[in-house]
Amino acid sequence: MDLLYKIFLEPFVQMGTAPDLLVQTLWEGMVGGMLYALIALGFVLIFKASGVFNFAQGIMVVFAALTLIGLHAQGIPAFVALALTIAVMFALAWSVERIVLRPLVNQPDIILFMATFGITYFLIGFGELVFGGDPKTMITEELFLPKGSWDIKMLGGFVSLQKIDVAAAIIASIMVAVLSVFFSKTRIGRALRAVADSHKAALSVGISLEQIWVIVWFAAGLVALVTGIMWGARSNVSFALEIIALKALPVLILGGFTSIPGAIVGGLIIGVGEKLGEFYWGPLVGGGTDSWFAFVIALIFLMFRPQGLFGEKIIERV
Amino acid sequence: MNVRHLVFGVACGAMLGVTPLATTAVAQDSIYVPLLTYRTGPFANSGIPIANGMHDYLAMLNERDGGIGGVKLNIEECETGYDTKKGVECYESIKGKNPTVINPYSTGITLQLIPKAAVDKIPILSMAYGLSASAIGEKFPWIFNPPATYWDGLSMIFRYIGGKEGGLDRLRGKTVGFIFLESGYGREPIPLLEQFAKDYGFNVKLYSVAGKEMQDQSAQWLAVRRDRPAWMIMWGWGAMNPTAVKRAAETNYPMDKFIGIWWSGSEDDARPAGPGGKGYLTLNLHGVGANYPAIHDIVKHVVGKGKSQVDKSKVGENLYNRGVYNSVLSAEAIRNAQKITGKKVVNGADVRRGLETLNISEARWKELGLPEFAAPITAVSCADHNGHHAAYMQQWDGTKWVKVSDWIVPMKDKVRPLLEAAATDYVTKNTGWPKRSEACDKQS
Structure with a gap:
């Protein structure tokens, strides 16, 4: 009985007696969710264009953030460093297309997937060689990102909103909206979907596969840069940041690998779900649920919608 | 088979034969x-x-x-x-x-x-x-x-807490939080912590941080805000440490009640929190500088x-x-x-x-x-x-570590039998x- 009470009643009693903490948990979940959505977006863009799961997305986040900090450390003003980092991410996209993807056109997806492992290990080694393994502090002030918090008194307590989290949520929303419009309303967006369906068919109607791949890898690089700045501002920038890419996996399972809105909704569900789960039900199992709770949510969804919430249902003739 | 191949083969054979001898020579010297x-x-x-x-x-x-x-x-x-x-x-x-x-x-x-x-x-x-x-x-x-040992470390932390509280018996009925990296290292001191909880009558709250959560920890620190532990103890490593110090500061947790083990006391652990990290304590085994x-x-x-x-x-x-x-x-x-x-x-x-x-x-x-x-x-x-x-307690003053205690000896009488x-x-x-x-x- 005691266990049933702790599972089904106590958390809701806690929500009722300390509503400020519930609001705080929801807020933390939403911020986390938006950031997960940003990472997931990087995966989605490349998956849509090539049908490949880009294993290198996590290290791209670290690489972009370290490049920005590294350039600034050389005395380059923050916004010039930001522009140069964008140029570096373009160069990376171009190199990936030229050196890795182009020779692999029409190869099975698994080959391309394995190639992204190669990109990952190259970027880890190259990044450590150039920037070292020391943690770096994100140049938040130089980029005019806010510091501190707003403590809002409400519901008999207070809710603390970190200004950087608010900025992260706003910037992530804008980024997602712009990319959604770009890829759904423009010619490039349609070309991208065509490439995702069939490389050969896309080539036959005159779509430049090379161009599309450079564009999506560049877009994924930009998303990685924004993600790196935001996550870096919340903690610091080190190679540990690469691990957070794993948090995007349940988001992708939930939202679908090909849907930009799916990445956002999936991110929010996972973010809020794992925070609520850890805060209210975590103590029942000794805590630390946030490392696996997201996967449980994703698995439950998978049972009912294998293609994810917004994923395209694949119907194959047999 | 031509002569070139033969010479090449002999040379390779010679190299293979000589290499172990060379290695042994180095090893002996x-x-x-x-x-x-x-x-x-x-x-x-x-x-x-x-x-x-x-x-x-x-x-x-x-x-x-x-x-x-x-x-x-x-x-x-x-x-x-x-x-x-x-x-x-x-x-x-x-x-x-x-x-x-x-x-x-x-x-x-x-x-x-x-x-x-x-x-x-x-x-x-x-x-x-x-x-x-x-x-x-x-x-x-x-x-x-x-x-x-880690158990000595925990007992030294409790000696320090006892000194500040006016005796460990004063912990009775209070809550002590323990935030740790989910690993063999992080879990190592938990048996002694639970023993201390029995001996001195305080409650323990465990906050586990998985490797993937090292740079987030928002749920853990939200739980700290809910549970309001009188003291927080940390067994962190790597990116977990600076994030925890930052989150503690953001949660307005009193930093002079937040104590890390000696592996949570790098300058790079406290520095990123800025002025908010001031007051954070850790054990140390040796001098700094x-x-x-x-x-x-x-x-x-x-x-x-x-x-x-x-x-x-x-x-x-x-x-x-x-x-x-x-x-x-x-x-x-x-x-x-x-x-x-x-x-x-x-x-x-x-x-x-x-x-x-x-x-x-x-x-x-x-x-x-x-x-x-x-x-x-x-x-x-x-x-x-x-x-x-023995070890001593050091405190972050915003820019550097400052020694704030004498050498603290572990509770060997409690630790050794365990x-x-x-x-x-x-x-x-x-x-x-x-x-x-x-x-x-x-x-x-």
Whole structure:
């Protein structure tokens, strides 16, 4: 009985007696969710264009953030460093297309997937060689990102909103909206979907596969840069940041690998779900649920919608 | 077959034949000290300064003194990435090269190497980490973990808390939070924490941080805000530490009630929190700063000559000095082994004896060029592979660590019986665990 009470009643009693903490948990979940959505977006863009799961997305986040900090450390003003980092991410996209993807056109997806492992290990080694393994502090002030918090008194307590989290949520929303419009309303967006369906068919109607791949890898690089700045501002920038890419996996399972809105909704569900789960039900199992709770949510969804919430249902003739 | 191929084949054969001879020649002329380090991966921020400190002290002995007892040290790093699997691979790759002592620098790797050490006759030095119970020399003759175990560390933290509270009995009915990295390391002190909770009547709240959550921790600190623990204790590592200090500050948790173990006290752990990190406390085992003659020698002979990977401004930082301390223990054990055996080139079995007779008095610390650097190491023996030495509390003042307590001795009366029980339990669970056959030296 005691266990049933702790599972089904106590958390809701806690929500009722300390509503400020519930609001705080929801807020933390939403911020986390938006950031997960940003990472997931990087995966989605490349998956849509090539049908490949880009294993290198996590290290791209670290690489972009370290490049920005590294350039600034050389005395380059923050916004010039930001522009140069964008140029570096373009160069990376171009190199990936030229050196890795182009020779692999029409190869099975698994080959391309394995190639992204190669990109990952190259970027880890190259990044450590150039920037070292020391943690770096994100140049938040130089980029005019806010510091501190707003403590809002409400519901008999207070809710603390970190200004950087608010900025992260706003910037992530804008980024997602712009990319959604770009890829759904423009010619490039349609070309991208065509490439995702069939490389050969896309080539036959005159779509430049090379161009599309450079564009999506560049877009994924930009998303990685924004993600790196935001996550870096919340903690610091080190190679540990690469691990957070794993948090995007349940988001992708939930939202679908090909849907930009799916990445956002999936991110929010996972973010809020794992925070609520850890805060209210975590103590029942000794805590630390946030490392696996997201996967449980994703698995439950998978049972009912294998293609994810917004994923395209694949119907194959047999 | 033409003559060219024949000549090429003979040359290759000759090279293959000569190479082992050359290796043996090197091995006979030097003392091999492998260092399992991690300069890459998610824990590199903690691993790099330690690796630099460990390497630079040994390199300084080579440059300044020509090694130890006139024998050069052959220092070789093997990158583990703080990954247990890679660490074991490193061990397997170096165990045939006559290593004198293995420094795993990871509790996970240490736990894997413990059963191998007795078989391969290679001593493991897990300095203030690893399996606390391996302090029992009777059960673990090849494992050493001076100067203090994690359980000693926890008991020292509670001594400090008791001092601030006006007695540990004042904790009755209060809550003590424990935030830890979800790993063998993080979970190591929990049995003693639960024992203390029973003894002193406080509640324990555990906040586990998985590797993937190291840079987030928002749910954990939200729970801290809900539970309002009177004290928070941290067993963190790598990116977990700076994030925890930042989150604690954001949660407005009183920083002078937040205490980390000695592995959570790097400058880079406290610095990123900015002014919010002021007041954060951690245990420390040794002095911080570069103002020691031995460290001046490191700068002169190693760093200044470009033979180190360290940035000069980081020499003397806490974890750099931790690495130096680790290498002092290795070097003193080698020196002891030379003294006991009368041999110049010692092996693992000799250094095991050297570790069992380790004695670094206050005067010896001074001789080493590290006056008052650490508490004297006087209690390591055949029976006690740890010694349960003292540590002190340091506090972050916003820019640097400041010593805020005298040396705190661990609660040996509480810790030792629990260690003995844990050692017996370990041996019972590992069927066929070998009985100690190694004799004890007189000095121990």
